[in-house]
Amino acid sequence: MRHALRAPAYAGMVLVQAYRWTFGVLWGGSCKYHPSCSRYALDALRQYGLLRGSVLAGWRLLRCNPWSHGGVDYAQDQRLFR
Amino acid sequence: MILLSPLTPIEDVLRNVLDWLHGTVGLPWAWSIVALTVIVRLLLVPLTVRQIHSMQNLQRHAPQMKEIQKKYKTDKKKQQEELMKFYRENQINPAASCLPLLAQFPVFIALYFVLREFSKHPPGGDLSWLGHHFVPDITAHANAHWSGYLLLVIYVASQLVSTMLMSSTMDKSQRIMLMVLPVVFVTFLLNFPVGLVIYWVTTNLWTVGQGLITRRLMPKPAVPEKRSSRTPPKEDEAELVAEEPSKPAPAPKPPSQPRRVKRKKKARR
Numbered sequence: 001m002r003h004a005l006r007a008p009a010y011a012g013m014v015l016v017q018a019y020r021w022t023f024g025v026l027w028g029g030s031c032k033y034h035p036s037c038s039r040y041a042l043d044a045l046r047q048y049g050l051l052r053g054s055v056l057a058g059w060r061l062l063r064c065n066p067w068s069h070g071g072v073d074y075a076q077d078q079r080l081f082r
Numbered sequence: 083m084i085l086l087s088p089l090t091p092i093e094d095v096l097r098n099v100l101d102w103l104h105g106t107v108g109l110p111w112a113w114s115i116v117a118l119t120v121i122v123r124l125l126l127v128p129l130t131v132r133q134i135h136s137m138q139n140l141q142r143h144a145p146q147m148k149e150i151q152k153k154y155k156t157d158k159k160k161q162q163e164e165l166m167k168f169y170r171e172n173q174i175n176p177a178a179s180c181l182p183l184l185a186q187f188p189v190f191i192a193l194y195f196v197l198r199e200f201s202k203h204p205p206g207g208d209l210s211w212l213g214h215h216f217v218p219d220i221t222a223h224a225n226a227h228w229s230g231y232l233l234l235v236i237y238v239a240s241q242l243v244s245t246m247l248m249s250s251t252m253d254k255s256q257r258i259m260l261m262v263l264p265v266v267f268v269t270f271l272l273n274f275p276v277g278l279v280i281y282w283v284t285t286n287l288w289t290v291g292q293g294l295i296t297r298r299l300m301p302k303p304a305v306p307e308k309r310s311s312r313t314p315p316k317e318d319e320a321e322l323v324a325e326e327p328s329k330p331a332p333a334p335k336p337p338s339q340p341r342r343v344k345r346k347k348k349a350r351r
Binding site for chain 2: 031032033036037061062064065066068
């Protein structure tokens, strides 16, 4: 039952993995954050499910812009959902 | 198709710009695609200028970063973490960030749909590129004519060069994947309209040019230059910005640590 409920999150993770193996590698695969945005998305989806995980990953992507400074930032350290 | 509806405004804008480039400016359709690509990349230049600044900053701190890399040579994860911390402490903006890359993604998809629409209802005007003998029809699939194959060869070459230029801090397995992936992509691209391949080639060539100019703009670290004619100029180009151990800058070690130890000893007494 728990696994069935997590199916949407797994579907999202498959999409992120597909990105990682195609465009992620093609675009240099380096991110200013540690872990990288796609790694963060995988962690967020696994730990917080499809909806909240997607929001967290989207917010991370927005932060990963040329005006931010990067740094160490794990999904479990997020402050959006408590 | 519902999933792609957010792209409709982008498609409309692209289509309008394309029509404007063809109708008002008077470019042939193929050159309109090239011009459209250049416009998109020009709009992204402010972002890349920021990145040039951060790359200069990176270069200035390269010796210290090298030291960190050496210190955590065995633990790659710890090394990366320490590097990221160092970036933050020194206000360094690592050159690569995800958002500018993703900005090209919807544009690429939207352009694909615009060109597909294009091939379904070919507008009036010249659909060839660089003469009818080279590319007869930019709406045809890339595998329909030998010029399509030539363009794909150029695509693979430009893709390899541009990724080599952009990715200075890559490990070997990633580099190998970079070599293999374009070849895999070509099998898909064979069924893409030639106009899309023209876009992809143009944007890659832009990336290569931008990479070369960026490297030129980078202030060379004050290394005592050898004025001998034997210094190969190629070596300079081959060197990668982030990996350049420009000066053996001896980082002054903070004297606070031994003092702290003394204090601890006092406290224990």
